[in-house]
Amino acid sequence: MIEFEGVGHRYGDRVVLSGVDLRVPERRVAFVGSNGSGKSTLARTVNGLIRPTAGRVLVDGLDPARDGRAVRRRVGFVFANPDSQIVMPTAGEDVAFSLRRSGMSKRERTERSIEVLAEHGLGGYADHPAHLLSDGQKQLLALCSMLVLEPAVLVCDEPTTLLDLRNKRRFVELLHTLDQQVVMVTHDLDLLTGFDRVIVLDAGRVVADDAPGPALRRYRELAG
Amino acid sequence: MIEFEGVGHRYGDRVVLSGVDLRVPERRVAFVGSNGSGKSTLARTVNGLIRPTAGRVLVDGLDPARDGRAVRRRVGFVFANPDSQIVMPTAGEDVAFSLRRSGMSKRERTERSIEVLAEHGLGGYADHPAHLLSDGQKQLLALCSMLVLEPAVLVCDEPTTLLDLRNKRRFVELLHTLDQQVVMVTHDLDLLTGFDRVIVLDAGRVVADDAPGPALRRYRELAG
Amino acid sequence: MSDSRSLSPADLATTVVFAAFIAVLGLFPGINAGSSGVPIVLQNVGPILAACLLGARRGTAATALFLALTAMGLPLLSGGRGGIAPFFGPGGGFLLGWLLSALVAGLVVARLKRRSLPVLLLAGVAGAAADYLVGVPFLGLYTGDLWSAAVQSLVYVPGDAVKVAGAAVVAATVHRALPNRLAGAAT
Amino acid sequence: MTGGWYEPGTSPLHRAPAGAKLLALLALAATVLTLHSPLLLGGVCAVIALGYASARVTPRRCLRLAVTLTLLVAFVFTIQGLLLGPAAALTICLRLVAAFSAAELFTVTTRVDAVVSAVENAMRPLRRFGVRPDRVGLTVGLTLQAIAALSSIAAEVRQAAIARNAGFSVKALVVPFLIRTLRHSDELGQALTVRGVDDRP
Ligand SMILES: Nc1ncnc2c1ncn2[C@@H]1O[C@H](COP(=O)(O)OP(=O)(O)OP(=O)(O)O)[C@@H](O)[C@H]1O
Ligand SMILES: Nc1ncnc2c1ncn2[C@@H]1O[C@H](COP(=O)(O)OP(=O)(O)OP(=O)(O)O)[C@@H](O)[C@H]1O
Ligand SMILES: O=C(O)CCCC[C@@H]1SC[C@@H]2NC(=O)N[C@@H]21
Numbered sequence A, B: 001m002i003e004f005e006g007v008g009h010r011y012g013d014r015v016v017l018s019g020v021d022l023r024v025p026e027r028r029v030a031f032v033g034s035n036g037s038g039k040s041t042l043a044r045t046v047n048g049l050i051r052p053t054a055g056r057v058l059v060d061g062l063d064p065a066r067d068g069r070a071v072r073r074r075v076g077f078v079f080a081n082p083d084s085q086i087v088m089p090t091a092g093e094d095v096a097f098s099l100r101r102s103g104m105s106k107r108e109r110t111e112r113s114i115e116v117l118a119e120h121g122l123g124g125y126a127d128h129p130a131h132l133l134s135d136g137q138k139q140l141l142a143l144c145s146m147l148v149l150e151p152a153v154l155v156c157d158e159p160t161t162l163l164d165l166r167n168k169r170r171f172v173e174l175l176h177t178l179d180q181q182v183v184m185v186t187h188d189l190d191l192l193t194g195f196d197r198v199i200v201l202d203a204g205r206v207v208a209d210d211a212p213g214p215a216l217r218r219y220r221e222l223a224g
Numbered sequence C: 001m002s003d004s005r006s007l008s009p010a011d012l013a014t015t016v017v018f019a020a021f022i023a024v025l026g027l028f029p030g031i032n033a034g035s036s037g038v039p040i041v042l043q044n045v046g047p048i049l050a051a052c053l054l055g056a057r058r059g060t061a062a063t064a065l066f067l068a069l070t071a072m073g074l075p076l077l078s079g080g081r082g083g084i085a086p087f088f089g090p091g092g093g094f095l096l097g098w099l100l101s102a103l104v105a106g107l108v109v110a111r112l113k114r115r116s117l118p119v120l121l122l123a124g125v126a127g128a129a130a131d132y133l134v135g136v137p138f139l140g141l142y143t144g145d146l147w148s149a150a151v152q153s154l155v156y157v158p159g160d161a162v163k164v165a166g167a168a169v170v171a172a173t174v175h176r177a178l179p180n181r182l183a184g185a186a187t
Numbered sequence D: 001m002t003g004g005w006y007e008p009g010t011s012p013l014h015r016a017p018a019g020a021k022l023l024a025l026l027a028l029a030a031t032v033l034t035l036h037s038p039l040l041l042g043g044v045c046a047v048i049a050l051g052y053a054s055a056r057v058t059p060r061r062c063l064r065l066a067v068t069l070t071l072l073v074a075f076v077f078t079i080q081g082l083l084l085g086p087a088a089a090l091t092i093c094l095r096l097v098a099a100f101s102a103a104e105l106f107t108v109t110t111r112v113d114a115v116v117s118a119v120e121n122a123m124r125p126l127r128r129f130g131v132r133p134d135r136v137g138l139t140v141g142l143t144l145q146a147i148a149a150l151s152s153i154a155a156e157v158r159q160a161a162i163a164r165n166a167g168f169s170v171k172a173l174v175v176p177f178l179i180r181t182l183r184h185s186d187e188l189g190q191a192l193t194v195r196g197v198d199d200r201p
């Protein structure tokens, strides 16, 4: 479970988050809101990429600002741009890179990587140059490289911006099949069907927190 | 008017476009299709960024593969990623950069830039550092830097991927007010209300070419 | 920034972006080693990496642009230094040597068509050595004799060895990730 | 154009044309190399010190320069003193102090804009050989914007590496950074083409 206790954040003098108090046990949760409303900042506090300047975050009782590494073993993070996340030249090597601290032998790592790729629609791509994959496939690869670590929570910050209808649906279906808790940040409201809870941010504050239907109505109103 | 005559393109052995024959006099035209279907490649042939390996393109009778410069004076282009379209450090300088060959004096260029920024919702931002603008503002700036050249055609390749609902609506409304012919490449089908014609590409071929309603139905079917 | 006939927009973009790349390497502060006033920096792999990825012509152009902007007063050197003074200081030779570094590394990569790790290592070592060829004699002007300048410069060797090895590994990986990048750049 | 080592001011040195200052600086560097008398060299240093005073360079800035120069002089004096004797060492150190502090004074009192214009003016006669002086200023602007773009790419890549618990892996930082850098340069090249960079006037 993720808990935000009076979380606030400022860059210099600029307050970008304030007074965020939330307990998030649901399995499918989304943050929506206008550009600059603080969604990415809030999402990044969950795995300690950003330390809030006020309040604290707890993930299963652990504070990411202190136990960053331990929390990041529980929290996978997928970013908007897959090129930032792909480290190794081929898809298989990239997934195996995540396992370098796992204590597995090189052979086991390779095998596990091939398995994970196959489970998520990238069967046969283990030796494919990662940067010659299509955008949709790169995004799937970034997801595989996180999932191989079997995190308990998966945070996705606009993971589908470059995807076509089919790849987007595939990505979303894949998310639906996952056991993980999924926290999604997005502008693409179509992704949120089947979600348990949608939290609307505006200017760094929570302005709605509800089932997708009413929450998105509120968001559309805000957008004018 | 834009004409495609038997346009085909290959990268090495890989055929990414073939047999595209189209006459496009409409004022609002969109290309949709799955990832890798060749939309961006086709759009880039319109201003000579890519020379097709078969057939030819004509813009008002000029071939961009030969008269690239003359065509580029008629065809503006807005890309997905605003960060790589903004070339100068401040918003004003960026717009003025487009005018450096206009024969205007430095002072006139600066004044014209300020005017254009103000016309498109960026009044007062001329001296603002461009990289500190919000994503929506950056995309507007990219548009201003093209519009200041008064092109006859504006090609937009997924111009709204990072924008929230409000910024997207604002961008679309702005496009509606333009006199230019607009050629839009996008995955965001909401952008296409009010369009005259939608062309669906699949695997490098035109598979539908119709009013938005039927064309998008076809596209959704393809996406499965 | 001079000849319009040879400078395509793509070349201009690469030159500018890799000059910026060298500048970003300057975000890592220099370490004052020894006492000669020439810091240990990360930045000197910039020209070598640029040349390994872009070839000699564009790699050298990017380095030249970086040095020109620094001399004009932008604070692009490690630790936020800049202006014309660093070129008058004891490290001035090393700074100018970065041009030769990029040229030599780029030529090695272009001559030996394959982009394997050994080739890139060779290019990196040759590039770094070329820098010393300019930097050490210049430092000698300050210390008054070449010998002491050479001895003094030994402090940089271990760091440079590590940097060159790292650069070669990284460049090899990038070439593997984006094959045929250098195809269009014969030199 | 912002940033740089320039310190705003209104002194005569600030107002002097950049080109003239640059020529003076080069002349001074050349002169200093021909002088041997510590007395004369000391005089040159004193004149430069007056220059700092007249330009009202902030004490903080002067202190920083003093620290750099002290370390440098201590090192050079020790080595030269051992090799050539104290008299020769003094001469060399005074030359060094003069050239270095004059160069710094130039940078402190000259806006980057002014240097750019001076370079553009100096290149003007080369126009007939196809040199385009107006590109100097544009190139400076392009590079500054590219630095901003790469800095935010670097920040994103760093966050992605930390998220994979690979924050200290050089590969996880540098490889994605270079790949995005190359991609940025491709995209920038297209953006520049679209803006007519290869058009002739
Ligand atoms: N490193 C930074 N330094 C200063 N300000 C920042 C920084 N990162 C973000 N901001 C500012 O903080 C605010 C919130 O940013 P954030 O990225 O969290 O918004 P967001 O809701 O994710 O927006 P978007 O939908 O555009 O991604 C914005 O105003 C942004 O300009
Ligand atoms: N420089 C290149 N070299 C080799 N292949 C390329 C290159 N650029 C694009 N391709 C390939 O050409 C095909 C068409 O690419 P294009 O970018 O036109 O597709 P698209 O319809 O715009 O897709 P998306 O919706 O993902 O933007 C893809 O399979 C792509 O991998
Ligand atoms: O003044 C500067 O910032 C640049 C000085 C040059 C440093 C040289 S480059 C080769 C050698 N290796 C280092 O790490 N430092 C020196």
Ligand SMILES: [Mg+2]
Residues within 6 Å of the ligand: A039, A040, A041, A157
């Ligand atoms: Mg965000």
Ligand SMILES: [Mg+2]
Residues within 6 Å of the ligand: B039, B040, B041, B157
């Ligand atoms: Mg595309």
